[in-house]
Amino acid sequence: IVVTQTPLSLSVTPGQPASISCKSSQSLLNGYGNTSLHWYLQRPGHPPQLLISEVSNRIPGVPDRVSGSGSGTDFTLKISRMEAEDVGVYYCMQSKQLPWAFGQGTKVEIK
Amino acid sequence: LQVQESGPGMVKPSETLSLTCTVSGGSVVSDRYYWGWIRQSPGKGLEWIGSIYYSGSTYYNPSLERRVAISVDTSKNQLFLRLNSMTAADTAVYYCARHGLFDPFDPWGQGTQVIVSS
Numbered sequence: 001i002v003v004t005q006t007p008l009s010l011s012v013t014p015g016q017p018a019s020i021s022c023k024s025s026q027s028l029l030n031g032y033g034n035t036s037l038h039w040y041l042q043r044p045g046h047p048p049q050l051l052i053s054e055v056s057n058r059i060p061g062v063p064d065r066v067s068g069s070g071s072g073t074d075f076t077l078k079i080s081r082m083e084a085e086d087v088g089v090y091y092c093m094q095s096k097q098l099p100w101a102f103g104q105g106t107k108v109e110i111k
Numbered sequence: 112l113q114v115q116e117s118g119p120g121m122v123k124p125s126e127t128l129s130l131t132c133t134v135s136g137g138s139v140v141s142d143r144y145y146w147g148w149i150r151q152s153p154g155k156g157l158e159w160i161g162s163i164y165y166s167g168s169t170y171y172n173p174s175l176e177r178r179v180a181i182s183v184d185t186s187k188n189q190l191f192l193r194l195n196s197m198t199a200a201d202t203a204v205y206y207c208a209r210h211g212l213f214d215p216f217d218p219w220g221q222g223t224q225v226i227v228s229s
Contacts, residue, residue, distance in 0.1 A: 030213045038215035047206055047219035048157070059217075091157060095213050099172040100147075102157035 001026045003037075003094050005103035011111045012082040020106045022075040022092035029072065029096070036096035039068055039077050042105075043088040051090075052077070084110060112137035114146075114207050116223040122197050123229050132190040132207030132220060140165045140185050144209050147216055148181060148192045152203035162210065163190060202227045 002025040012018045028037045035055045040048035050059050052068040055075060065080040079086050087110055092103040118130040132146070139146060147162035161171035163181045171179055180193045190207060204224050208216035 032213065034213065036213045040215075047222055048216075049219075050215050050217040053215050053217075093157075093215060095210070095215060098170055099174070100159040102159075104156055 001028070001094050001097050001101060003092055003101055003103045005090075005092055005106050007106060008104060009107045009109070011109045012079075012086075013111045014083065015081050018079040018082055018086070018108060020077045020090055020092075020108075022070075022077070022103050024073045024075075024094055026097070027072045028094050035071065036094055037070070037075050038093045038095065040091045040093065041086075041088045042091065048091060079108075082108075082110065112209065112218060114209065114218060114220040116205060116207050116220045118205070118223045118225060120224065121226045121228060124198055124227055126197050127193055127195040128197050128201070128225060130192040130205055130207075130223060130225075132192070134188045134190070134209075138185075139183055139188050139190065143211055145170075145211070146183065146190050147208050147210055148190075149206045149208060149216060149219075150201075150203040151206070151222070152200075154200070155203075158203075160192065160194075160205075197227045199227050201225070 004023050006021045028035045030036050039052040042048040051062050056068045089105045089107050091105050113135045115133050145162045148160040151157050161181045163169045178195050182191045204222040206222045208219040210216045
């Protein structure tokens, strides 16, 4: 399964929304009825940090201005109001089928 | 729970890379969790290398399967990665992380940089 992110880079004015798309080559609905698509943020010099699991489950501590949505093969990560701490590279990842795979990453900067 | 990678930092072309991941604050013995290795290079982004269950069952990325071996020592709470025939293309930051069967990798270690150079 290949996961493709767009855009590859994004420059966002503080307070404005941002949106990242992730499309998979096959449905990510697994045999347990859940969808194995997750989102990470990687800040410079740090490992990826899990933000959202299974499409829309926000990890504790992640601000509610960050949200995930989608189903099947099309998924979106949205930041409702861009803040400085949101800067970094965002990755989607599928864990439905081996080999697990990551998107190419979307670099998000403050304008 | 924390995971911490360690390794040589630099290897020569054609040599074998050996890395260790030490788990603290929890046990590698878990019915629910697997332990994975992931690497990140500028050219190829994030790439899953392989994973292991505490019983020793392993799953490898087909792109690396011929060169990789992952093992576990439950008595030491450690995982090991061996990657042979190293080339410059294997230069990357190598991470270990915990995951469930269909679950995301979380948490991750801080990563260990590996440079392949003569």
